[in-house]
Amino acid sequence: MSGRAARALVTAVILVAVCAGIGIYIGLYLINVPGSVAATSTATGTQLYLATVPAAELTDPHPDWVSYYVVNSSSTDWRHDTTFQVPANTLVHFTIYQYDTATGLRNPYFSQTAGTDGSVLYNGKPAAVVNPAAPAHTFAIPQIGLSVPLPGANANAKNLCANAPCPLSDAHVTVSFTFRTPAKGLYRWQCFVPCAAGFIQGNGGPMQTVGYMGGFLKVV
Amino acid sequence: MSTIAVTPGAPRTGWRQLLGFNMLTGIILGIGGWFIGYSAIGPHIHGVGVAYYATESGQNDIGIMLGYFLGVVGFLVGLGFANYPVQRMLGAAPSLAEKESEEQGLFRYFSLSTDHKVVGKQYMIGIGLFFFVAGLNAMLIRTELLQPNVHVFGANQYLTLVGLHGAMMMGVMTSGILGPFANWLLPIMIGSRRMAFPRIESFTFWLLMAGSVILLTTIFFGGFQTGWTGYQPLGDQGTAGYDAYIGFFACVGIAMTLFGFNIIATIVTMRAPGMTWSRLPIFAWGSFATATLMLLAAPMLIAALLMATMDRTVQTAFYVPGQGGSSYLFENLFWFFGHPEVYILALPGFGVVMELIVVFARKPLWGYRLGIAGMLGVAFLSFFVWQHHLFVSGMNADLRPFYMLSTELISVPTGFVFLCVMGTLWRGRIRFTVPMLFCLAWVFNFLWGGISGVFLSDVPSDVTTHGSFFVMAHFHYTIMGGLVFAFFAAIYYWVPKMYGFNLNERLGKIHFWVMFISFNSTFAPLFALGLLGMPRRVVTYATNLQGLNDWVSVSAYVLGASMLVFLFNVVWSLGFKREPAPVNPWHSKSIEWQLPTPVPVHDFDRFPVFDPDPYPYGVEQVPAGAPATAPAGGAAA
Amino acid sequence: MDDKPHFRNIALLWLLASVIVTPIIVFVVGPGLPPGTGTVEAAGQVTDNTVLLALATPVALGVLVYMLYAMWAFRERTPEVIVDGPPIRGNASIQFWWLAVTTTMVLFLAGYGTVRLLADGSGGGQGPNPISVPKPPAGTRVLPVQVIAQQWQFTYRFPTYGGVETRTLDLPEHTLIQFNVTSLDVIHSFWAYQLGVKADANPGVNNVAYVTTKGPLNFEVRCAELCGVWHGYMFNSGTVVSRAQFASWITQQRVQYAPATGNLGPYSKTYFPQPLRRGG
Secondary structure (H helix, E strand, C coil): CCHHHHHHHHHHHHHHHHHHHHHHHHHHHHCCCCCEEECEEECCEEEEEEEEECCCCCCCCCCCCCEEEEECCCCCCCECCCEEEECCCCEEEEEEEECCECCCCCCHHHHECECCCCCEEECCEEECECCCCCEEEEEEEHHHCEEEEEECECCCCCCCCCCCCCCCCCCCEEEEEEEECCCCEEEEEECCCCCCCCEECCCCHHHHCCCCCEEEEEEC | CCCCCCCCCCCCCHHHHHCCCCHHHHHHHHHHHHHHHHHHHHHHCCCHHHHHHHHHHCCCHHHHHHHHHHHHHHHHHHHCCCHHHHHHHCCCCCCCCCCCCCCCHHHHHHCCCCCHHHHHHHHHHHHHHHHHHHHHHHHHHHHHCCCCCCCCCCHHHHHHHHHHHHHHHHHHHCCCCHHHHHHHHHHHHHCCCCCCCHHHHHHHHHHHHHHHHHHHHHHHHCCCCCCCCCCCCHHHHCCCHHHHHHHHHHHHHHHHHHHHHHHHHHHHHCCCCCCCHHHCCHHHHHHHHHHHHHHHHHHHHHHHHHHHHHHHHCCCCCCCCCCCCCHHHHHHHHHHHHHHHHHHHHHHHHHHHHHHHHHHHCCCCCCHHHHHHHHHHHHHHHHHCHHHHHCCCCCCHHHHHHHHHHHHHCHHHHHHHHHHHHHHHCCCCECCCHHHHHHHHHHHHHHHHHHHHHHHHCHHHHHHHCCEHHHHHHHHHHHHHHHHHHHHHHHHHHHHHHHCECCCHHHHHHHHHHHHHHHHHHHHHHHHHHHCCCECCCCCCCHHHHHHHHHHHHHHHHHHHHHHHHHHHHHHHHHHHCCECCCCCCCCCCHHHHCCCCCCCCCCCCCCCCCCCCCCCCCCCCCCCCCCCCCCCCCCC | CCCCCHHHHHHHHHHHHHHHHHHHHHHHHHHHCCCCCCEHHHHHHHHHHHHHHHHHHHHHHHHHHHHHHHHHHCECCCCCCCCCCCCCCCCHHHHHHHHHHHHHHHHHHHHHHHHHHHHHHHHECCCCCCCCCCCCCCCCCCEEEEEEEECCEEEEEEHHHCCEEECCEEEECCCEEEEEEEECCCCEEEEECCCCEEEEECECCCEEEEEEECCCEEEEEEECCCCCCCHHHCEEEEEEECHHHHHHHHHHHHHHCHHHHHHCCCCCCCCCCCCCCEEC
């Protein structure tokens, strides 16, 4: 093979390798973008069921991390997504099955519910404020002033859930609330309890990774 | 002066060339070292606290740091850096016997080489590679910022992109000009055959490569969300990706310290007779000024990161408030390094531009001593200004006027450099070659970078602009508009001598004009974005700023495309066309151009005799092409 | 060497450009400079920026005019012949005057900036022991507002109103506000753009910044220091309203958030909430 042809071949091979490398490089960033889940519309309005667990599924890349999941009303169908799609300017109804034990709030200001339409129901009973040491997590959308503390399950219970998925028979607190979605756009939500065990100030790891303790609200 | 023992080994053929101490062995031993540290030793380091945190968080920081450390050690041992120290400890005589032979072709570039010209070319390719990776990150960042409410990347992936772009550019481009060009040119310019410590020279290169690879592994560990400044305690909160950041800057810090040390030792001790301090080319002075900063500032970074490592691994509290630590400690330690660091980036640009405009205006450097004073003044003052990064942080308010003054004062020696450039052009005979175009663009870009720096140094003005895109525009104008433009000027200027082939001039001019226009189109609006209230490192922004952001993103894509033009030029001209370059295409009177192309392994046969005048232009009118009987730059053969 | 009066040409061109452009910059661009004149400190920043611009414009024009002129006048007209230029190595007088003028300008700017900074603090965070404390408008008292930065939301606490904490920020007009900025976790930065205020929020530190509000104003607050994954989303808006509106707003907040206020600890300049180490 002549010198020039050899160089052309080598250049072509390197070019393909470089393009493949770039593709893989960009792909490594994109594969970790969590998917999104749409809230279901039922006869009684728009509903979404979520669950918070002390540790993600054993097959998850981070099986030790706390996490939110999207579930159904019987807590049997579990999806690991934290982007929720809801219609604009509508009253939506969230129900959260809270399976984790308490950590306590960093800022006790978040012990009071805010931004909901009507009261928040904790195991069926309405309450406006909880003990600041009680929450295991919160669900908050700062851009619209929504903040709901989620009390922890009884730490002494015998049937605490270890890893997702958790059945309804495991110890949990059911929190449900309604709020009016804002205008179309992308909003973010997060937990305000420093619940990332093993990370300094409890705010690393799952708190800083979309798909665990924070996500987006896609209002369409 | 000892003679150099050049003992070429028996040339190997075929696959046997891959055996022995080279990059392949280094990679294999490096991977082995990683696994020993991370998988074998790491999980067995038990302290009660450590085990608990590792289980809860699912990451073993000790294992990762050990893995990186042993990986780098393995890599360097595999390359052969341990051979000479071990031999000497066993009693062998000093020698420079490794790999100075002219055989072995391409394999020289994948191993430990004591030929400074090989190390220079290794730097050029290695730095070029990571420069383009970091540039790719910038394209991805601008893609994310096209729309405030549509996210292409996840929020934490975006922050990793931002951090990777910044860290990789800062770590790699500190040696961006000195690595390829000081290594290649400095010994020749001072009449020596080598740097003072050739193995250290090669060591700094390979350590930088190892560090850059470590930085890229952050993607596999979740990335880091602190940006290149790595503030604590946010970094402490990070997942294992932050350990890659620490590993990278540890390697960069050590490489920088040793590199600066090598340059200083070379210039101080290895100058040929007749090469006095007042006769040094201005590029050598620029390298010297930069090297003092590298030597003195880089260790601070290593210290700051060592403490961060201890916070993350063995639960100390250097930066944890409430436990005796302080977030201010990291900020101050980091910026004590960080501010000289940005002058490490800027000073080589000063040296290159002043060196090159002499050739293309065909006049001696105007104000040679003033230029030296300017560069040394900048270097000295750069240690006294770091708190201007902390004006609104709650630092002691009494100190702010002092740092405002010191930062404003730095513009005076910088102004000297501008005066030298402008004076050199006065009544010159300016030729608009591609290197000269880049140098002239440097003047324009650094003007805006410098003036915006004056605004930032003024505390009342800084209150609005700190932490906003105004700062981003300022440092991109100085670092990219300054350093990177000088980097390309140096490439177009010295490639004919380093590689023996011409780069296509037309493609070079296209590269220049597209880059210059798109660069300004990309970064000038960032001043406005910052002034309109957009903070740095944000994944979303006010919707009324979308128009400006889209303009910037499109311009950035064009800027990226200009780099592709450059890459095409390099591959085409050096790979295919291979038009042999004349010995002295720019008719420069500097010594490197009086040597033949390619420059022989040992550079000079005899000590060069230097004209006492470093820039003898206009002293005797030399017609084009006529070889001077006694080249003013020194006899080379 | 030609004997055209290059120096005179450049000087005249520069003078002409400066005389035309500088007033445009100062009188047309200046008043519109950020962050606007909505508060006393913001207006002070605008004045400061205008002075800086007024000085920077002739300097930039000087370099630009010279470079453009030089590239045109001193270009090589016969490129086929390599001819050197005259061996001019320097000029002591020019170097001296350049040094003198640039140093004087720099010292003036540093002095002016110091004077402006010490006058009212320019809205910047001054740390726990501020040295530039503006006087409150006649007949009013300073209103302390604590800005609590946490990952990833700002909340505001009013110590003189029972320590109530709010998530939105209303401020009374024509009042001296004393922001006490602190953080509960990592470094944030409280940037109230139209107020002209920026103060870093450091954990365990009280960073004081002053602003004297003028008339009603809408302002946006953004976090200006990278604080983690939701840094870009850490923003809220605020308004400067009349004193009466402010009084009724804060009363409404106190009533509505009485239970939360009961759970908050006593007001303090800094907080060290758990977990301090790795916990959760």
